[in-house]
Amino acid sequence: MKTTTQNHDMLFTSNYAGAPQNGPLGEVRQHLAQAMIGKTVDVLTGRAVAHGTVSGVMLLAGIPKLLVNGRAYDMNQVLTATPA
Numbered sequence: 001m002k003t004t005t006q007n008h009d010m011l012f013t014s015n016y017a018g019a020p021q022n023g024p025l026g027e028v029r030q031h032l033a034q035a036m037i038g039k040t041v042d043v044l045t046g047r048a049v050a051h052g053t054v055s056g057v058m059l060l061a062g063i064p065k066l067l068v069n070g071r072a073y074d075m076n077q078v079l080t081a082t083p084a
Contacts, residue, residue, distance in 0.1 A: 026062070029063075029064060029075065030057075030059075030064045032064075032075065033057045033064035033065075033066060033075055034057050034064075036054045036057070036066055036075075036078070036081060037054050037055070037056060037057060038053065038054065038083075038084050039053070039054050039081045039082060039083060039084060040052070040053050040081070040082050040083070040084050041053070041054055041066070041068060041078050041079075041080065041081045041082075042078070042079040042080045043066075043068055043073045043077045043078055043079065044077045044078075044079055045073075045077070049079065050068065050069060050071075050073075052068040052069040053068065053084055054066045054067065054068055055067045055068070058072060060072060066078070
């Protein structure tokens with residue numbers, strides 16, 4: 001399946017009810033983010049694509065953000081992920 005902006009957002013945000021403390025889906029999202037640590041990713045940053053390794057995860061307003069090259073990205077910005 002080719003990932004487009006439309007179906008990519010659906011992969012990560014469909015049925016998302018809110019912050020991780022708001023139910024099992026939020027907990028799953030947090031575990032998925034933690035599983036990304038160490039993976040090499042391409043993330044969409046506006047009209048450009050950044051490439052780097054996920055160095056950690058932080059919670060911002062209860063939503064997990066991936067740390068890549070010192071910047072925080074939402075999981076729905078990830079285009080590709082491969083083992084480092």
